[in-house]
Amino acid sequence: MPDKPKVAFYWCASCGGCEEAVVDLAEDILTVVGAVDIILWPVAMDFKKSDIEARPDKSIVASFINGAVRTSEQEEWVRLLRKKSLVVVSFGACANSGGIPALANQSSKEAILKYVYEDSPSTDNPGKVRPQVECQDEGRTLTLPAFHSMVRALDEVIEVDYYLPGCPPTPKLIMAAVQALLSGKLPPKGTVLSPDIALCEECKRKDSKPADLALTEFKRPHQVQIDPEKCLLAQGIVCMGPATRGGCEALCPGGNMACTGCFGPTSRVKDQGAKFISSVFSNIVPKEVKEIDAVLDGIPDPIGTFYRYGLSKCLLRRKLQ
Ligand code: SF4
Numbered sequence: 647m648p649d650k651p652k653v654a655f656y657w658c659a660s661c662g663g664c665e666e667a668v669v670d671l672a673e674d675i676l677t678v679v680g681a682v683d684i685i686l687w688p689v690a691m692d693f694k695k696s697d698i699e700a701r702p703d704k705s706i707v708a709s710f711i712n713g714a715v716r717t718s719e720q721e722e723w724v725r726l727l728r729k730k731s732l733v734v735v736s737f738g739a740c741a742n743s744g745g746i747p748a749l750a751n752q753s754s755k756e757a758i759l760k761y762v763y764e765d766s767p768s769t770d771n772p773g774k775v776r777p778q779v780e781c782q783d784e785g786r787t788l789t790l791p792a793f794h795s796m797v798r799a800l801d802e803v804i805e806v807d808y809y810l811p812g813c814p815p816t817p818k819l820i821m822a823a824v825q826a827l828l829s830g831k832l833p834p835k836g837t838v839l840s841p842d843i844a845l846c847e848e849c850k851r852k853d854s855k856p857a858d859l860a861l862t863e864f865k866r867p868h869q870v871q872i873d874p875e876k877c878l879l880a881q882g883i884v885c886m887g888p889a890t891r892g893g894c895e896a897l898c899p900g901g902n903m904a905c906t907g908c909f910g911p912t913s914r915v916k917d918q919g920a921k922f923i924s925s926v927f928s929n930i931v932p933k934e935v936k937e938i939d940a941v942l943d944g945i946p947d948p949i950g951t952f953y954r955y956g957l958s959k960c961l962l963r964r965k966l967q
């Protein structure tokens with residue numbers, strides 16, 4: 647019997663939700679497990695780095711890597727997997743564009759370490775001890791990964807072949823990607839494996855979205871009784887649908903929640919947050935600066951709202967201290 651294709655799953659700066667998404671394949675996971683040999687999956691199985699290092703280059707058919715890259719260990723792993731894999735799939739919003747971990751790019755490395763190890767209310771560290779990359783203990787050298795100064799998306803570190811969007815990607819998209827890989831019917835390199843349309847196109851509320859939203863205020867979901875039929879933006883709730891790629895079948899608006907933009911932009915958009923700002927803010931009714939500011943006060947965290955998943959790919963990149 648011929649060897650089954652070898653597949654690896656790896657996680658970097660990640661919440662584990664993308665790993666859960668693989669488990670969420672339910673009985674479909676048996677199809678995957680039956681068709682491939684999983685040779686690396688740290689969340690579920692105990693493989694060693696040396697197992698992967700010992701493999702011939704390009705002997706892994708596909709590596710699915712989730713999470714952003716923040717530490718030297720994560721960088722070493724993704725470079726190793728790139729070397730050993732024919733195809734690398736960037737899996738989920740954190741790998742694709744930095745995701746939630748990239749929100750940390752609003753603070754310097756020093757500010758993060760100082761808060762975590764000295765200033766946070768729950769920290770008890772009178773000696774202000776911080777983790778060291780290397781230290782000696784009873785004649786042994788102990789090492790820890792280095793904490794890089796920025797969070798990077800996967801393709802800012804290694805070459806990526808395909809992107810699966812979402813926080814996390816849906817089981818349907820994951821299975822479609824696995825089947826495309828197994829059948830060899832792969833789209834052009836660099837493709838995002840999800841329809842290249844705006845989310846509004848697949849939202850059941852789209853017919854109630856007026857051409858001019860005539861926005862006079864923004865409200866947060868807990869401040870309003872949401873009409874379950876009407877476009878959320880038309881109700882003054884920030885919904886990232888117009889600037890976000892479809893493919894999730896508008897699960898969040900369908901559940902009475904605004905889209906937060908986890909599928910990233912379509913191919914025609916360079917900067918998701920800027921696209922949202924330019925397309926939606928032109929619908930603000932007041933035209934005087936003071937009144938416009940009063941409308942925008944309804945969005946208390948603009949970066950966390952417009953770049954929740956994409957600060958690594960934002961044209962502005964990061965805040966200078
Ligand atoms: S994309 Fe979402 S689910 Fe996946 S690791 Fe990042 S935060 Fe977690």
Ligand code: SF4
Nearest residue numbers: 846849877878885887
């Ligand atoms: S803005 Fe949101 S609620 Fe309105 S149509 Fe688009 S995705 Fe649906």
